[in-house]
Amino acid sequence: MNNRKKGELSWYIPDGYIPPLSSGDLVSHESICVLNCNNETAHLKVTIYFEDRPPLEEIPYEVKGKRTSHIRTSSLEKDGEKIPVEVPYAIEVQSDIPIIVQYSRLDSTQKELALMSTMAFPIG
Amino acid sequence: MNNRKKGELSWYIPDGYIPPLSSGDLVSHESICVLNCNNETAHLKVTIYFEDRPPLEEIPYEVKGKRTSHIRTSSLEKDGEKIPVEVPYAIEVQSDIPIIVQYSRLDSTQKELALMSTMAFPIG
Amino acid sequence: MNNRKKGELSWYIPDGYIPPLSSGDLVSHESICVLNCNNETAHLKVTIYFEDRPPLEEIPYEVKGKRTSHIRTSSLEKDGEKIPVEVPYAIEVQSDIPIIVQYSRLDSTQKELALMSTMAFPIG
Amino acid sequence: MNNRKKGELSWYIPDGYIPPLSSGDLVSHESICVLNCNNETAHLKVTIYFEDRPPLEEIPYEVKGKRTSHIRTSSLEKDGEKIPVEVPYAIEVQSDIPIIVQYSRLDSTQKELALMSTMAFPIG
Numbered sequence: 001m002n003n004r005k006k007g008e009l010s011w012y013i014p015d016g017y018i019p020p021l022s023s024g025d026l027v028s029h030e031s032i033c034v035l036n037c038n039n040e041t042a043h044l045k046v047t048i049y050f051e052d053r054p055p056l057e058e059i060p061y062e063v064k065g066k067r068t069s070h071i072r073t074s075s076l077e078k079d080g081e082k083i084p085v086e087v088p089y090a091i092e093v094q095s096d097i098p099i100i101v102q103y104s105r106l107d108s109t110q111k112e113l114a115l116m117s118t119m120a121f122p123i124g
Numbered sequence: 125m126n127n128r129k130k131g132e133l134s135w136y137i138p139d140g141y142i143p144p145l146s147s148g149d150l151v152s153h154e155s156i157c158v159l160n161c162n163n164e165t166a167h168l169k170v171t172i173y174f175e176d177r178p179p180l181e182e183i184p185y186e187v188k189g190k191r192t193s194h195i196r197t198s199s200l201e202k203d204g205e206k207i208p209v210e211v212p213y214a215i216e217v218q219s220d221i222p223i224i225v226q227y228s229r230l231d232s233t234q235k236e237l238a239l240m241s242t243m244a245f246p247i248g
Numbered sequence: 249m250n251n252r253k254k255g256e257l258s259w260y261i262p263d264g265y266i267p268p269l270s271s272g273d274l275v276s277h278e279s280i281c282v283l284n285c286n287n288e289t290a291h292l293k294v295t296i297y298f299e300d301r302p303p304l305e306e307i308p309y310e311v312k313g314k315r316t317s318h319i320r321t322s323s324l325e326k327d328g329e330k331i332p333v334e335v336p337y338a339i340e341v342q343s344d345i346p347i348i349v350q351y352s353r354l355d356s357t358q359k360e361l362a363l364m365s366t367m368a369f370p371i372g
Numbered sequence: 373m374n375n376r377k378k379g380e381l382s383w384y385i386p387d388g389y390i391p392p393l394s395s396g397d398l399v400s401h402e403s404i405c406v407l408n409c410n411n412e413t414a415h416l417k418v419t420i421y422f423e424d425r426p427p428l429e430e431i432p433y434e435v436k437g438k439r440t441s442h443i444r445t446s447s448l449e450k451d452g453e454k455i456p457v458e459v460p461y462a463i464e465v466q467s468d469i470p471i472i473v474q475y476s477r478l479d480s481t482q483k484e485l486a487l488m489s490t491m492a493f494p495i496g
Contacts, residue, residue, distance in 0.1 A: 130258075130260070130371060149357070190297065225262060237355065241366050
C-alpha cells in the first residue's frame with residue numbers, strides 16, 4: 001500500500017538471559033525475531049552487553065529479503081565466543097536496511113513453560 | 125475527547141508461531157487483536173512472512189466500526205492456504221483506516237498454560 | 249529533572265479478556281495500571297469495545313496526583329453494567345491530563361498462573 | 373554505525389509488584405533492566421509511586437558505560453526504606469544520559485514460574 005521504509009536501523013533489548021535448565025519437551029531459549037520486508041538482504045550486527053565486562057561486538061547475521069528469521073541467541077557466535085548461559089546481558093541489533101525486531105523467551109527451568117515477549121526498542 | 129486519527133495503517137509482529145500441541149482445557153493459539161475506533165469498517169490485508177519461502181500475501185479481513193476483533197491466526201486463509209503450525213513466521217497487518225493492533229499467544233503445549241503479549245510495531 | 253508533560257491523554261489496549269475461572273490461591277484478573285505523575289487528580293474515561301455490540305462508553309475513574317492506580321477491570325461499572333467475563337474486548341483510556349498506562353493479565357484458569365503484560369498504545 | 377543518542381532520559385513502568393511468595397528453586401522477583409550504550413556512567417534516580425501514600429523519591433543508582441544492569445527492585449533502598457512486597461506500585465527511572473529500560477517480572481507464587489516483560493515507556 002505504500003513505499004515508506006519498513007522499520008528502523010537500530011534496536012535494543014535490555015533484558016537478555018539464557019536459562020541454563022529445561023524440563024519437559026521444550027528447551028529453554030530466547031529468540032531475536034527479525035522481519036525484513038525489503039527486497040534486499042539485511043546485514044545485521046548484533047552486539048552483546050554484559051554487567052561486568054566489555055561488550056562482545058558486532059556478531060554478523062543475515063536475513064534475506066521478504067523473509068523473517070527467528071534467531072536463537074544461543075546460536076550467535078564470533079571468533080568462537082558465544083553468549084554464556086545464566087548471565088544477565090543486553091542486546092543491540094544494527095542493520096544496514098530497515099527491519100523490525102521482537103524479543104521472546106521461553107523458560108522451562110521449572111516444569112511447565114513460561115513465556116515472555118516484547119517489541120525491541122527502536123532508534124531511528 | 126478529540127478527532128485525531130486513532131491508530132496507524134501498518135503494523136508488524138515479527139514473532140508469529142502456532143503451537144502444534146495443547147494440554148488441559150485451553151487450546152494453544154495466537155490472536156491478532158484489532159481495535160477499530162472509527163465509525164467505518166476497516167479493510168485489512170494480512171501478509172505472512174516465512175523463514176524459507178515467499179510470503180503469503182494480503183489475506184483479506186474486515187473489522188466493523190466501533191468494534192474489536194480478536195483474530196485467531198489459525199483462521200486466516202487465502203485460496204485454501206493457511207498458516208502452518210510449528211513454523212516460525214512474521215505478520216504484517218495493513219488497513220485502509222487507522223487501527224490499533226496487539227498480539228497475544230497462549231501456549232499450553234506442556235501442562236498449565238503460558239501467555240505472552242505485546243503491542244505490534246506501528247509504522248505511520 | 250524536567251517540566252515536560254509526563255505521558256499521553258489517550259491509551260489503547262486491543263486485547264482485553266477476563267478469564268472466567270481460577271485455580272490455586274491467585275484469582276484470574278486483569279489490571280489497567282495507571283501512573284499519574286502530575287500534582288492534580290486525573291479524570292479518566294474508560295470505553296470498552298466489543299466484537300458484536302456497541303461500546304460501553306466513558307466509565308469514569310479518578311487517579312490522584314503523584315499516585316498510581318492498578319484498576320481491576322472487573323471493578324469498572326457504569327449504570328450497573330460491568331465488563332462480562334469470557335468475552336474478547338478492547339479498552340480505550342482517556343484522561344484530562346497526561347498519564348502512563350500499562351496492561352497486565354494474570355490467568356490461573358489452569359493450575360499454576362500465567363502472566364502477560366504490555367504498555368498500552370498511546371496517541372498524543 | 374552512528375553517533376545518535378542511544379535511548380531516552382525518562383522511563384515509566386506503571387505496573388510494579390513484588391510477589392511475596394516463591395516456590396520451587398526460582399525466587400519471585402522483578403528487574404529493571406537498563407542498557408547504557410554510552411562510554412560514560414549513567415546516574416539514575418528511581419522514584420517509586422504508590423496507590424495511597426506519597427512517592428519514595430529519587431533512589432540513586434549507577435550503570436557504567438557500555439554495560440547493562442538488571443536491577444532487582446527489592447535491592448533498591450533510600451534512607452533504609454525499601455519497596456514493600458505485595459503492594460501495587462509504579463516506577464519512574466530518570467537518567468542524566470540516554471539509556472534504554474525494560475521491565476520483567478518472574479512470579480513463582482504458585483508452583484511453576486510465570487514471566488512477563490515489556491519495554492518501559494520513554495519520554496524524550
